[in-house]
Amino acid sequence: MQYSFLYSVLSALVFALAYWFTQYEVQDWVLDQMRSDAATLVEIFELGGDEVLVDRVDALAEVSFQNARVYQLLNADGAIVSGNLSSTVESPLPDYLPAQELPLGGEIHDEVTGYWLRADDVGPYRLIQGAGDHIVLEILEALGMALVAGYLAVVILGLIVGVQIGRITERRISAISNTLTEVSSGNLASRIQIAPNARDDLSRVSTEINNMLGQINRLLESQEQISNDIAHDMRTPLQHLRQRLEKLRDSPTIRPDDITASLDQTEEIIATFNALLRIAQIEGSDRRERFAWNDLREVIGNVTEVFEPTAEDAGIELTIKVPDEQLEVFGDRNLLTQLLSNLVENAIKHCPAGSKVLVSGENTPEGLILRITDDGPGIECRDQERIFHRFFRGEKSRNSPGNGLGLALAKAICDLHGAVITVSDNDPGTVFEIMFLT
Structure with missing residues (x-):
């Protein structure tokens, strides 16, 4: 009114x-x-x-x-x-x-x-x-009559249209309020109903609220999954560590092998928690203040130089392919090095002797592309969408070394840089592709 x-x-x-x-x-x-x-x-x-x-x-x-x-x-x-x-x-x-x-x-x-x-x-x-x-x-008499009639028409129509718009707006605001009330009560699946092709302000606000609720729901599901994975992955090494400690307590003599095994088990647990902490820091803090322009050719050269001895010991040929022009990426140099290191280490660890691993980069009209290609055993199609989840490992026994956090960390670094990471078959082998959008 x-x-x-x-x-x-x-x-x-x-x-x-x-x-x-x-x-x-x-x-x-x-x-x-x-x-x-x-x-x-x-x-x-x-x-x-x-x-x-x-x-x-x-x-x-x-x-x-x-x-x-x-x-x-x-x-x-x-x-x-x-x-x-x-x-x-x-x-x-x-x-x-x-x-x-x-x-x-x-x-x-x-x-x-x-x-x-x-x-x-x-x-x-x-x-x-x-x-x-x-x-x-x-003239003024005719104009006055026209203006009075026009004013009455405008006011009446304005009131009718205003009341209708007000009722519609009130209903939509009530729908938003009711949805938020349901969510605050624990119903995280509740969403605001939006008409198809709606482009008004309330529709845009409702869309953003729905996106926010979806993100909150995904984060909560992720946290729940992380808690379950931590409980599952930490139970076995903690049980082994306890058994060794009990054995040391009850044994009249302490063997160096038992101490070494206990320390190794402790280091594995610490490494897992450090990796989780690293991911949380990347996802939860503002690291963009450290962003600067970096030539990705230098990062590729440094990482491959570090992993060349490891690749040689494993009987794997590690090569690079970069253009003459700069591969400029706006980001955190340390995190970009961590990203490439995780992917190269992952390729070397899962490829048998005699395999080849290629690290390449190129500039395209859509943006800069970084690829890590191998001709190893590859990744099953059903696992390609899950490999970036925390603690995911393809082995059913889950007894091989590692904590399943390397690719999750790589995904977190890509998200921070606004990059898109995908995995596909190389027939044989696997291709990891990272697109840094321009």
Whole structure:
């Protein structure tokens, strides 16, 4: 209702300004006519002299229907020479006089209530003109009726449309509020219903809220999965560590092998928690303040140089392929090194002796692409969408070395840099492709 009232007041103000402006313009038009007539009479006097001027003023007075226009020509002595005013008008000449105050002979137009007056010098003569206000009043009357009718129509239609829009908006806001209430009560699957192809502000807000709720739901599911995976993956090494410690406690002699095994098991647990902490830091903190432009060729060279001895020991050929131009990436150099290290280490660890691992980069119109290609055993299709989940490992026994966090960490680094990481078959082998969008 407040907006409707404000709308009505503003509409009335606009219509009032339109009425006032029209009145001013029409009145100025009438005065322009009198100025134009005076200029014409000046030209007539200059060309024809006194007699022609007097005749022309008398002619104008005679053709003035019902004294709609009045004229009076005074000589240098102030005596009336011609016109339809029977006596002189008071001095100084007012801008407007009521019709009954003018000394007119004959009938006066019924709708004339007054005259706008003007005085001009025509040679030695003084010309007084008057224009009745009936034309202006008729125009303003018609305009006033049109404006009142238009204002009523605008206000009524505005109120009807405003009430309808207000009800629709209230229902949609209530739907948003109810959805948020349900979510706060624990129903994380609740979503705001959005009409297809809707592009208004509330639809955009609703879409963003739905996206936010979806992200919250995914994060909670991820946290639940992480908790389950931690419980599953940590149970076995912790049980082994406890068994070894119990054995050491009960044994009269301490064997170095048991101590070494216990330390190795402890290091494995610590490494797992450090990897989890690293992922949480990347996902939860703002690392973009450390971003700078980096040439990815340098990162590729440094990482492959570090892993060349490991690859040689495993009987794997590690090569690189980079262009002559720079491979510029805006990001954190340490994290980019970590990303490539995890992928290269993953390829070396899962490929048998005699395999080849290729690290390549190229600039494309869509962005920079980094690829790690191998011809090893590959990844099963059903696992390609799950390999980036925390603690995921393809082996059913889950007894091989590792904690299943390397690719999850790589995915977190890609997300931070706005990059997209995908995995596909190399037939044989696997291709990891990272697209850094421009």
